[in-house]
Amino acid sequence: MTNKNELKIRMVTLDDHSLSNNAEGISAKCTCDGDCPTFDCRPQITPCDCDPQCNCDGNDEDQERFNKGKKKHATFFQMG
């Protein structure tokens, strides 16, 4: 039997999109093809099945969303 408190983890997450992730670890909201740094597409590598809609290059309003997301979603988890 393993003793208590033997499990230790310290974890920093810069993009915590856990509320929107589906079982595949992909944002359920994502509508882009996964190659731009906008809010919705960052949590994924695999392209969604939906039609590509995002043509941004990380500028303008998308950059604002990008920055908001970055500030909002950094989280910390620790055990042990």
Add this chain to the structure above:
Amino acid sequence: MDTITDFILNPRVSVFSQEGRNYLFDPVSRTYASINDTLLSFITKPDNADLFNQLSGKDQQDVRDVTKRLCQLGIFIQPEFAGRSDLYDRSGHSYSMTHLTLFVTTKCNLRCAYCYANGGDREKTITPEIWQPAMDYFFATIGSGMVNGETGSRHVSLSIHGGGEPTMEFVLLKEIVSAFYERANAMGLQPSVGMGTNGTYNDSVHRWIIENNISVNISLDGPGNIQNRLRPFRSGKPSFDIVTHNLSELVKAGRRVSIRATITDEAVDTMTDTMQLAKQLGLAAVHFEPVSQTGRGETNTVARPDPEKFVQNFLHCFLLGLQLNIDVYYSGMRCFEHCHQRFCGACGRNLCITPDGNITTCYEVLDSNDPAAKEFFVGKIDSARGLMMLDQDRIEQLNQRVTKNMVACKACFLRYQCAGDCPAKSFRHLNRDLYSPDPYRCRISERINKQLIIWLADGIIEPREVKKTSVFSLYN
């Protein structure tokens, strides 16, 4: 939630050990974790029911809590999705059309010991017959993209890059930038202009930079003895004083100023001095980059820095930068970035025009005699007819240089951020293959990025300290 044994570690996630400690890195959620051996056994094999059943009730609950958290982040997934999670496919992607790069001239007043472009050895300046068709094509494509709904961004940018010193042709430079601003404004776009320069320009150029809101990236290799030895004027005179004067003037004008420091074997031990100099000058960022052994750097007596020395000094400078409030960067420092499919725009997305009218995707491949030209030249401007002649097949081939096709990188923890490293340096090292990353750079990138992951996971550095440098850079 489902039981712990229903999940596996997402293939995109890497786990590594260093000095007896274990670390986990997820490139997508950008999660950095330190974990002990006991928990590591569950994280790497969560489907091992026997292991789980050996735990006490409290520890089983702890494992469930961790599992829930890792599932939320996509670090644990259900096995049926494992085949998808590492796949990426892309088709029908259009050529990048929000960013235009012009190489104004090969003239140069400096004679840098390592110049990749042999700047100044021949004098060729871009003509209106070359740059105007390029600008026509650029804005026409933007226009049709907006009409068709393919261009979502209204931001367009012009980069004036090297191969020589652009301010040597100041009258022409002003004309090009003015035309770019006028055409963008007429279309209701938001233009920006950036310029790479050696920083030896005069006061009238400085005033133009400020008045026209030109972002500049200035090369300064370090303290006076290094700068003057590696980046002298063609006459042999030192350049340090004029470059640092112009940097100070930009800072005085309220600019957030960055420098690019090319590191050779003789400069590698002065990197810390460069940081102190940056502090004295009030700079915001320092971009350190090991020298490329191409152009003059291939034949002259400059050598790449010892990779381990570069790593150690870079990491020291990174921590020093946190104290001095100076961002420190290297092109392979990617572990804090979001996922990329490409290392840079050279992989089929840049539109760069040389003075000869060649169209290249790589800032380092400008000469038609360069063996790499056959890879990165994607067209030619027909100056007689004022047309851009693009080789779409070549562009598509470069577009294929993405993470999923980098067989050599399949097992690398950094593959989704680094995306195979610099394709030009891949081509130049030994076998002239775009798909074989330069092991010298891989070694540096692995060491630097793993240490940064460890520092963030262990709390040596904080999330707010890992922001990517936001100053203008021409090198990605």
